[in-house]
Amino acid sequence: xxxxxxxxxxxxxxxxxxxxxxxxxxxxxxxxxxxxxxxxxxxxxxxxxxxxxxxxxxxxxxxxxxxxxxxxxxxxxxxxxxxxxxxxxxxxxxxxxxxxxxxxxxxxxxxxxxxxxxxxxxxxxxxxxxxxxxxxxxxxxxxxxxxxxxxxxxxxxxx
Amino acid sequence: xxxxxxxxxxxxxxxxxxxxxxxxxxxxxxxxxxxxxxxxxxxxxxxxxxxxxxxxxxxxxxxxxxxxxxxxxxxxxxxxxxxxxxxxxxxxxxxxxxxxxxxxxxxxxxxxxxxxxxxxxxxxxxxxxxxxxxxxxxxxxxxxxxxxxxxxxxxxxxxxxxxxxxxxxxxxxxxxxxxxxxxxxxxxxxxxxxxxxxxxxxxxxxxxxxxxxxxxxxxxxxxxxxxxxxxxxxxxxxxxxxxxxxxxxxxxxxxxxxxxxxxxxxxxxxxxxxxxxxxxxxxxxxxxxx
Ligand SMILES: Cc1cc2nc3c(=O)[nH]c(=O)nc-3n(C[C@H](O)[C@H](O)[C@H](O)COP(=O)(O)OP(=O)(O)OC[C@H]3O[C@@H](n4cnc5c(N)ncnc54)[C@H](O)[C@@H]3O)c2cc1C
Ligand code: FES
Ligand code: FES
Numbered sequence: 001x002x003x004x005x006x007x008x009x010x011x012x013x014x015x016x017x018x019x020x021x022x023x024x025x026x027x028x029x030x031x032x033x034x035x036x037x038x039x040x041x042x043x044x045x046x047x048x049x050x051x052x053x054x055x056x057x058x059x060x061x062x063x064x065x066x067x068x069x070x071x072x073x074x075x076x077x078x079x080x081x082x083x084x085x086x087x088x089x090x091x092x093x094x095x096x097x098x099x100x101x102x103x104x105x106x107x108x109x110x111x112x113x114x115x116x117x118x119x120x121x122x123x124x125x126x127x128x129x130x131x132x133x134x135x136x137x138x139x140x141x142x143x144x145x146x147x148x149x150x151x152x153x154x155x156x157x158x159x
Numbered sequence: 160x161x162x163x164x165x166x167x168x169x170x171x172x173x174x175x176x177x178x179x180x181x182x183x184x185x186x187x188x189x190x191x192x193x194x195x196x197x198x199x200x201x202x203x204x205x206x207x208x209x210x211x212x213x214x215x216x217x218x219x220x221x222x223x224x225x226x227x228x229x230x231x232x233x234x235x236x237x238x239x240x241x242x243x244x245x246x247x248x249x250x251x252x253x254x255x256x257x258x259x260x261x262x263x264x265x266x267x268x269x270x271x272x273x274x275x276x277x278x279x280x281x282x283x284x285x286x287x288x289x290x291x292x293x294x295x296x297x298x299x300x301x302x303x304x305x306x307x308x309x310x311x312x313x314x315x316x317x318x319x320x321x322x323x324x325x326x327x328x329x330x331x332x333x334x335x336x337x338x339x340x341x342x343x344x345x346x347x348x349x350x351x352x353x354x355x356x357x358x359x360x361x362x363x364x365x366x367x368x369x370x371x372x373x374x375x376x377x378x379x380x381x382x383x384x385x386x387x388x389x390x391x392x393x394x395x396x397x398x399x400x401x402x403x404x405x406x407x408x409x410x411x412x413x414x415x416x417x418x419x420x421x422x423x424x425x426x427x428x429x430x431x432x433x434x435x436x437x438x439x440x441x442x443x444x445x446x447x448x449x
Contacts, residue, residue: 001166018166018212021196041197042267054240054269060196061270064166065189065214108265130264 005069008032008076018064023047025063026073034074034103038132045131048104049073055111057130074103077110085148086110093144097135105131109145117152119145161199166212172220172300172329178213179325180302185210188327190236191270193263194279205318221274221329224248229335235274235298235328240265242273251335254344254361258289261346274328280314280384287314287385288361289344290331291377298330307332317383339365339372341447343440347432358433359385362440371395376412376437381429382419391415400445409438 004013007030016025026032026049038044040059047058050072077084086106089095096102105128112119112127119127124145125138133141166189169175179186189195189212198206215221215236222234224245231251233242239259242248249256262268262276262285276286277297287310295310301323310331313321322328342363359379365372374395379385391411398404413434 017163019161019164019199021161040200042193042263045264045266048266055266056269057266060192062161062166062189062192062196062212064212065168065192065216067168111265127265130266 001064003063003067005066005071007071008073014063016063018062020063021059022049022061022063022066022071023058026058026071032073032075036100036103038100043130043132044101045104045108045128046101048107048131050107050111053111053114055108055127055130072107074107077106084110085151086113086144089144089148089151090141093140093147095136095140095144101131101133101135105133105141109141109148113145113149113152117156118149121146161196162209164210164212166214168214168217170217172218172327173302175213175215175218175327176300176302176325179327182211184208184324186213186324187211188213188215188278190215190272190275191238191267193267193271194275194281215327221327226251226335231333231335233273233331233333235330236272239263239268239271239273243268252289252293252333254342254363255286255289255293255333257344258285258346258359258361261285261348273331277310277314278320278322278328280316280318280320282317282383282385283357283359283380284385285346285359285379288359288377288379290333291385291387292342292361292363292375293333293336294375295331295333297328298332299326300329301326311387314384336363337365339367341366341444342375343443345436345440347436357381358429358436360433360436360440362437362444364444366400366444369400371398371400378412378416378433381416381433386419388412388415405438405441405445408441409434412437 001018002015023035023037026035035049035058036046037059038046042057042060048055049058051069078087086109090106108128108131124142167178169178185208187209221236225232226247231247239262242259273286276284290310296307297310297313298307315321340363344361347358358381361377363375374392376388376391377385395408413430
């Protein structure tokens with residue numbers, strides 16, 4: 001079937017089997033391999049992408065369901081060569097070890113900051129509760145998100 | 160592997176019902192897909208022989224949350240994230256709100272829908288105990304019929320409901336409880352997020368002068384499906400709220416659970432936990448109301 005949608009800001013039209021999982025469409029057809037598959041059943045969050053601004057598990061969405069949607073993968077987050085503040089802060093704060101969870105983690109955090117630029121620690125924890133990390137112990141990740149929030153807020157309030 | 164199948168995305172309720180009426184053999188509704196997709200993936204026989212998925216996420220009639228003076232109506236295809244953002248639900252139906260907030264993770268709640276939860280009717284479907292104590296009713300439509308039945312009647316067994324193959328759950332309706340009602344929803348899970356819940360309890364009470372005027376009690380996950388404990392509720396009506404009685408009531412709940420489950424392997428460790436949980440819930444309500 002023909003599916004039209006926006007991917008990382010660009011209109012796309014693909015012919016695909018409707019029952020292909022979104023994660024497979026992204027990785028195998030578009031070569032966007034930043035989206036990872038951990039569990040394949042919605043539990044680890046490694047496959048997280050944003051659909052219309054909301055974090056979802058791309059292993060639980062089928063290609064035939066995305067017509068007309070706007071999808072953002074980790075590849076679409078940076079502004080050309082300039083990293084998104086979240087990406088920069090993940091690097092700075094040691095929030096990345098093996099990196100397998102990172103794309104999903106960053107996107108979950110990004111969706112949070114988009115609608116809540118000044119989250120509490122509890123809200124950060126809740127936003128990334130569906131993203132498992134077996135390396136970092138989460139503390140550095142939470143710090144990276146907090147730091148980004150601080151930057152966003154001081155940038156929008158210059159005085 | 161997901162078996163090969165077609166997907167249709169109807170834009171109106173009528174269109175969806177027409178599709179269901181025409182071909183109800185291998186067709187299956189998909190909403191959030193958080194039960195359907197893993198089910199298809201794992202070759203679960205509940206989804207075997209499906210060759211058509213009908214995506215109901217773009218049907219305005221079965222989304223939205225509305226409130227009239229005495230009733231709140233939630234669209235069947237409304238996601239948990241949207242329900243949680245709704246202030247009316249949070250204020251008027253706090254047990255349901257809390258149940259929704261404990262489900263899965265943000266990613267799951269952004270897709271998963273309320274009707275999907277209880278139509279799937281896993282023993283651990285978290286909305287069920289809350290909907291049961293609120294005496295929620297379920298609106299069901301097919302191309303040629305429309306009916307509304309109580310949630311308790313709708314749910315018939317583990318993974319089983321009264322839904323026919325050509326029907327859609329369009330709305331869930333709840334009469335707004337008067338301000339005298341107080342309650343609590345409690346879930347004991349394995350992990351903070353993505354816990355398929357192990358024990359859930361919902362209790363709603365109305366008290367007057369230290370007496371139980373009315374109490375509604377429902378469990379999930381410990382019992383094969385979420386159920387109300389009507390005998391217990393009758394027994395408690397009119398009784399004085401005192402520690403000794405609350406202990407007795409908690410003990411009786413355990414006995415009732417043994418009766419409905421016929422003792423399962425997990426009961427042994429669950430039972431004392433349920434009794435303790437229930438007792439704590441009652442104490443909390445007692446503190447709030449005295
Ligand atoms: C990682 C993970 C964690 C989870 N955690 C929890 C949890 O903590 N608590 C919990 O209760 N559940 C949990 N679940 C289960 C699941 O997310 C919920 O049951 C969810 O509410 C299902 O809704 P859905 O819209 O995704 O349903 P779908 O998967 O789309 O559908 C489920 C069933 O309902 C039918 N259906 C859906 N909508 C309608 C309708 N309007 N009318 C008629 N039939 C309909 C479908 O045909 C299908 O049979 C979890 C699932 C995953 C994958
Ligand atoms: S791969 Fe999708 S949640 Fe684990
Ligand atoms: S950095 Fe290795 S899983 Fe998170």
